Amino acid sequence: xxxxxxxxxxxxxxxxxxxxxxxxxxxxxxxxxxxxxxxxxxxxxxxxxxxxxxxxxxxxxxxxxxxxxxxxxxxxxxxxxxxxxxxxxxxxxxxxxxxxxxxxxxxxxxxxxxxxxxxxxxxxxxxxxxxxxxxxxxxxxxxxxxxxxxxxxxxxxxxxxxxxxxxxxxxxxxxxxxxxxxxxxxxxxxxxxxxxxxxxxxxxxxxxxxxxxxxxxxxxxxxxxxxxxxxxxxxxxxxxxxxxxxxxxxxxxxxxxxxxxxxxxxxxxxxxxxxxxxxxxxxxxxxxxxxxxxxxxxxxxxxxxxxxxxxxxxxxxxxxxxxxxxxxxxxxxxxxxxxxxxx
Amino acid sequence: xxxxxxxxxxxxxxxxxxxxxxxxxxxxxxxxxxxxxxxxxxxxxxxxxxxxxxxxxxxxxxxxxxxxxxxxxxxxxxxxxxxxxxxxxxxxxxxxxxxxxxxxxxxxxxxxxxxxxxxxxxxxxxxxxxxxxxxxxxxxxxxxxxxxxxxxxxxxxxxxxxxxxxxxxxxxxxxxxxxxxxxxxxxxxxxxxxxxxxxxxxxxxxxxxxxxxxxxxxxxxxxxxxxxxxxxxxxxxxxxxxxxxxxxxxxxxxxxxxxxxxxxxxxxxxxxxxxxxxxxxxxxxxxxxxxxxxxxxxxxxxxxxxxxxxxxxxxxxxxxxxxxxxxxxxxxxxxxxxxxxxxxxxxxxxxxxxxxxxxxxxxxxxxxxxxxxxxxx
Numbered sequence: 001x002x003x004x005x006x007x008x009x010x011x012x013x014x015x016x017x018x019x020x021x022x023x024x025x026x027x028x029x030x031x032x033x034x035x036x037x038x039x040x041x042x043x044x045x046x047x048x049x050x051x052x053x054x055x056x057x058x059x060x061x062x063x064x065x066x067x068x069x070x071x072x073x074x075x076x077x078x079x080x081x082x083x084x085x086x087x088x089x090x091x092x093x094x095x096x097x098x099x100x101x102x103x104x105x106x107x108x109x110x111x112x113x114x115x116x117x118x119x120x121x122x123x124x125x126x127x128x129x130x131x132x133x134x135x136x137x138x139x140x141x142x143x144x145x146x147x148x149x150x151x152x153x154x155x156x157x158x159x160x161x162x163x164x165x166x167x168x169x170x171x172x173x174x175x176x177x178x179x180x181x182x183x184x185x186x187x188x189x190x191x192x193x194x195x196x197x198x199x200x201x202x203x204x205x206x207x208x209x210x211x212x213x214x215x216x217x218x219x220x221x222x223x224x225x226x227x228x229x230x231x232x233x234x235x236x237x238x239x240x241x242x243x244x245x246x247x248x249x250x251x252x253x254x255x256x257x258x259x260x261x262x263x264x265x266x267x268x269x270x271x272x273x274x275x276x277x278x279x280x281x282x283x284x285x286x287x288x289x290x291x292x293x294x295x296x297x298x299x300x301x302x303x304x305x306x307x308x309x310x311x312x313x314x315x316x317x318x319x320x321x322x323x324x325x326x327x328x329x330x331x332x333x334x335x336x337x338x339x340x341x342x343x
Numbered sequence: 344x345x346x347x348x349x350x351x352x353x354x355x356x357x358x359x360x361x362x363x364x365x366x367x368x369x370x371x372x373x374x375x376x377x378x379x380x381x382x383x384x385x386x387x388x389x390x391x392x393x394x395x396x397x398x399x400x401x402x403x404x405x406x407x408x409x410x411x412x413x414x415x416x417x418x419x420x421x422x423x424x425x426x427x428x429x430x431x432x433x434x435x436x437x438x439x440x441x442x443x444x445x446x447x448x449x450x451x452x453x454x455x456x457x458x459x460x461x462x463x464x465x466x467x468x469x470x471x472x473x474x475x476x477x478x479x480x481x482x483x484x485x486x487x488x489x490x491x492x493x494x495x496x497x498x499x500x501x502x503x504x505x506x507x508x509x510x511x512x513x514x515x516x517x518x519x520x521x522x523x524x525x526x527x528x529x530x531x532x533x534x535x536x537x538x539x540x541x542x543x544x545x546x547x548x549x550x551x552x553x554x555x556x557x558x559x560x561x562x563x564x565x566x567x568x569x570x571x572x573x574x575x576x577x578x579x580x581x582x583x584x585x586x587x588x589x590x591x592x593x594x595x596x597x598x599x600x601x602x603x604x605x606x607x608x609x610x611x612x613x614x615x616x617x618x619x620x621x622x623x624x625x626x627x628x629x630x631x632x633x634x635x636x637x638x639x640x641x642x643x644x645x646x647x648x649x650x651x652x653x654x655x656x657x658x659x660x661x662x663x664x665x666x667x668x669x670x671x672x673x674x675x676x677x678x679x680x681x682x683x684x685x686x687x688x689x690x691x692x693x694x695x696x697x698x699x700x701x702x703x704x705x706x707x708x709x710x711x712x713x714x715x716x717x718x719x720x
Binding site (some may be wrong): 047162191192217220221264269277280289340 | 541
């Protein structure tokens with residue numbers, strides 16, 4: 001089991017995360033697996049409460065997963081299970097997987113100067129580094145993400161949302177990680193600032209050969225930045241494949257419904273919306289069979305009793321639906337939209 | 344006031360008194376809304392969208408002072424100038440909630456956690472429609488059903504924390520619609536929601552608009568939502584409307600560099616993914632002690648030096664229904680505006696030069712006086 005595929009940098013295998021409170025167990029993430037190649041960007045999408053943030057936090061080990069393995073190839077070429085390595089080992093590889101947090105307003109300590117914030121990961125991961133070198137590296141990184149080095153002695157409150165997000169990015173990058181988990185990194189920002197930060201993330205990826213795990217609920221942004229996309233519903237991964245394939249021809253009914261709800265910034269664009277009945281079920285008490293069957297318009301008797309597993313489809317994608325192969329679902333007409341976009 | 348219009352806003356200015364001084368958040372906004380129409384007000388955070396709509400309801404903070412004119416065409420009392428009314432008086436209260444109502448941004452914050460949802464919707468009915476408790480409960484429940492809340496009997500007696508975000512937003516819409524308002528102000532009604540719920544809520548608002556012929560002022564920063572919902576769009580930047588046109592024109596033929604930038608910075612699904620997104624550099628400046636220049640000058644890529652940094656463009660109509668405030672776009676109307684601005688700049692510089700001369704003369708005089716009369720002068 002432990003052997004990793006040579007091409008992959010990260011293999012997430014059967015991750016489960018359960019939260020128990022007052023005797024009630026909530027399955028936040030159920031049996032999620034996927035592989036990541038170096039330099040790729042993986043998008044994870046889904047509605048709020050579907051477990052995408054929990055998954056990201058499990059992978060960086062901010063939460064301890066209840067079950068499962070995260071195999072990771074270290075910079076030195078070693079294969080380790082990131083979730084099981086001991087503390088000593090963890091110290092040496094923790095810096096290679098970093099995270100950018102959702103809310104740029106609450107993820108920065110208001111009582112530390114920006115320089116201290118960016119320096120903190122260095123202090124934790126390189127205790128032998130001299131103070132001057134730390135300052136030097138923090139300043140370099142600040143310039144890279146577009147912060148004025150003059151302002152580094154200020155406190156976070158003096159910065160706008162976009163600049164704060166840049167501080168968060170600099171903090172994640174200063175230890176030169178291989179993988180960055182971006183948890184809704186641009187969701188709290190205005191569109192024009194969003195574009196700046198996305199471009200920055202792209203440039204940094206090219207420069208440092210970074211691998212991104214991009215968690216977001218904004219399907220247009222994910223389409224722009226990701227090579228592969230995973231769709232999550234109620235803690236499960238329901239579909240995982242290349243971006244074009246997913247957007248042009250979804251195979252899971254939930255993906256289809258999600259795509260049809262995306263507002264497109266083009267007044268001539270018309271697409272029939274597939275209504276989803278009801279709301280996301282309570283994860284403490286999920287429905288029988290396929291978790292999606294109550295809201296699915298293609299539901300049959302089998303869906304109510306049998307839970308589908310994530311299977312490989314003929315075109316190589318992963319999809320968890322009994323009827324995936326017989327259904328003919330609609331996505332975006334990407335070619336027509338590309339033409340419209342060119343105009 | 345035009346008979347078709349339900350609301351006319353003219354030269355609206357909102358000042359905020361702060362410790363550091365006066366902040367002009369809204370700097371002369373003009374627009375009108377026809378009956379049954381949806382106008383989208385688009386802009387980044389801090390551009391004054393929310394303050395504009397709060398001024399329409401006269402619910403601005405004490406520190407805010409609104410000037411200008413907001414005329415509302417009320418069926419009951421005819422034309423009303425909202426800014427002349429006492430914000431706590433009888434008259435505005437008969438308009439607020441009944442004829443103009445508002446859907447607030449965050450449904451989780453807009454409801455009081457201490458009262459049941461039914462109780463809070465009822466407040467509106469009892470105030471404006473009927474004093475009879477039974478009847479008002481019936482009306483409230485009917486509206487809750489209409490906005491798609493299932494199991495109304497049970498939901499009516501539940502508290503806000505028992506609702507999910509989408510349901511709470513529906514309840515908020517029910518509260519806004521319970522008196523069949525002539526006009527609805529929706530301040531980012533779907534920003535806090537997931538795409539699937541967002542699509543549901545938008546469709547709900549559209550169908551209700553058809554039923555009641557309500558005019559909607561739709562405030563948002565999401566251009567996808569605008570494309571879906573609005574008949575006309577006004578783009579706001581730094582407290583001013585910089586471009587307004589019908590929705591198709593805005594997307595097909597944007598003129599102001601800010602509008603272009605906003606549209607360009609949204610990735611379009613299907614577009615080339617290798618392309619960088621167009622991004623507007625810099626951030627919105629703080630609206631305090633602004634110099635006389637185009638508000639967008641610092642971030643603009645096509646700014647004309649000597650013109651854009653010395654005068655502020657006014658909104659001119661370049662095509663029927665399409666207004667732009669920019670010196671740099673090549674239209675007849677804009678050229679005339681450039682001429683006007685150039686004249687103004689020349690006059691101002693002339694005046695300043697004269698004033699400087701005068702000051703210099705006076706200073707020289709003062710020096711002489713000092714010489715003559717010593718320190719006492």
